[in-house]
Amino acid sequence: MSLKPSFVLALLTAAFMTLSTLPLSASEITAPSNSSIEITNFYARATPPNAVNSALFATITNNSKQIRTLVSASSSAAEKVELHDVIHEGDVMKMRQVAQIEIPAEQTVMLKPGSLHIMLLNINKPFNDGESIKVTLTYANGDVQELIVPVKKVMAGMRKHHH
Ligand SMILES: [Cu+2]
Structure with a gap:
């Protein structure tokens, strides 16, 4: 709970842009957007x-x-x-x-x-x-x-x- 979800989202976005082959589990994709x-x-x-x-x-x-x-x-x-x-x-x-x-x-x-x-x-x-x-x-x-x-x-x- 320490990471702000918006920060996690930014990390995921960065991962998509720079490492498009990075495997993302379903749980990461459906992580709270809240x-x-x-x-x-x-x-x-x-x-x-x-x-x-x-x-x-x-x-x-x-x-x-x-x-x-x-x-x-x-x-x-x-x-x-x-x-x-x-x-x-x-x-x-x-x-x-x-x-x-x-x-x-x-x-x-x-x-x-x-x-x-x-x-x-x-x-x-x-x-x-x-x-x-x-x-x-x-x-x-x-x-x-x-x-x-x-x-x-x-x-x-x-x-x-x-x-
Ligand atoms: Cu009750």
């Missing part, structure tokens, strides 16, 4: 053996001068992936699906327990601490970002909040 979005501290919550759902948390920073909108997420590790928020009704906290998560220009949005998160529904198998899952994020402007998300045990969290 030069203005920086995602840090991302992890998926480890699950107990019989769990069906997990959640992904992250810090998303928009380095551009335009609003960026996360509109969907998908993963091969779960049947369905939804964008969620947590609302408070009296003293009850409830998760609910949201259509999108906006990241205002030059702002940071935290996806964290008890707040916005990406919900992984009907996971294929338990998420064990130390593993990783692949998640694809899609933005309103068409940008697609692939993340290899580490699975981590979360001590305090949202285990009480069922769907």
